[in-house]
Amino acid sequence: MDLGTITEVVRRPPERPGAQWRDGDAWLAGGTWLFSVPQPELRRLVDLTALGWDPLVPSEAGLEIGATCTIRDLYELALQGDWQAAPLLRTSCEAFLASFKVWNSATVGGNICMSLPAGPMITMTVALEATYTLWAADGSERTVAAADFVTGDHRNVLAPGEILRRIDIPAAALRKRHTHRRFALTRLGRSTLFMVATQTPASADLALTITAGTTRPIRLTFEEMPDAEALRGRIDALPDDVWFDDPNGTPEHRLHLARHFAEEIRVEFAGVRA
Template structure:
């Protein structure tokens, strides 16, 4: 549901203006304006108090995604359908008989992470990666995807500059993100090392098609490799990065030695000290904690198995 005047009439949004951004200069917000990406969440909720105008980012024409020597870049305006059809397809098995892993096997969890949002094909063709990340919702599975891939967010600042931060640090609470007024999530960057890694995905919800209540993603690290965004844990051979989302207000990432289930339990137990478990109509805190523990142990077994 891209922001066109026809869409706005049909959706009956209580706003005064819509501007389509064509250049970076057009992204400078005027008083009362807010950014509009795909708009699927915006159109499902009342307009925030004080918002009288929208700036449609889809007119910028950013390339949805690209891969080069530095890794994968995904534009904030890349739709979820484009993410699956592009990077998600790169991560699919090659289909040959050699059994050799492909150079992009780390992207094999893209499709599962998008499916975790339980959205229709119509919404997937419109909702954007940047919008899902910028909402900061616990069930926003793009957070779990890109934290597992050690991605960094590139943010445009109102003064014409930019800054970078780990996607792991972008979400600061349920519905809260580290974006100042006027800042715009330009893209996320996934390093080459993560593209070829083995990755894992696990998810739980109260119903088969319900909102994600617990999600665990992760990737295997090369011997001796670490991750700046993974928090405490140290480096060493046979380590995996595990990421908990949906069941907690903020993403939690940790390096764990393959097979060290005691250390994994200790980490999960520490969540009660570091902000606790999220609770809403889609799952109680105790149930989410139990599901997360089960999924994390399964993920550790899978990533620690080699291959």
């Protein structure tokens, strides 16, 4: 879609572009959402892809993902060693409601900053205990836990002019056992519910991340594997208004899915035959 109100595109911003931020600006990365709907309040686009941030940097500490890393680059990353949860990166890419052409443009950071309930990069980074590095317009930076970044449907903690610079996934989280459940009305459709569970090696703990069916990511943790009643009780105790309501599912349906999938995962991790 043409954005008829745009009067300028900044193709070569400074390394710290926040200082140039003004009302009517938008950061441009993949632009897959930006160009999909009218943006009458915008006057200028600032192209972050020109800054040349490294897309993916694996190290002993974990995995650093540049905010402008494309979904295609993330999907094609080959990780070896003891990072048992590494397949979740591909699984999350496959949860996109998008064609391969969109994968070539859409960015990890863009999906996170859109902060939609079904954003699979949000699911992935919350489940893998990531942190986000944010650059403020005044040149300062702060670190925010992925689980605390999204506050509601299309809402997050970013201040005006603030940029998501990178995502850091710790190696300890990547070493965890994991499993997932996802429901959509069609095979390639938007997720009605996307649930990821992780467990520390040689432990009986459980971390359960619920997204797509909720207005913000929900992360439930247990030091020991709960029984069925305790697990259901934690899910039922979530506020009623946390369950998302749209044509892909009612809050009641999504709550039912969360209960069902959580019990499946509990049985799977506990090694009990259903």
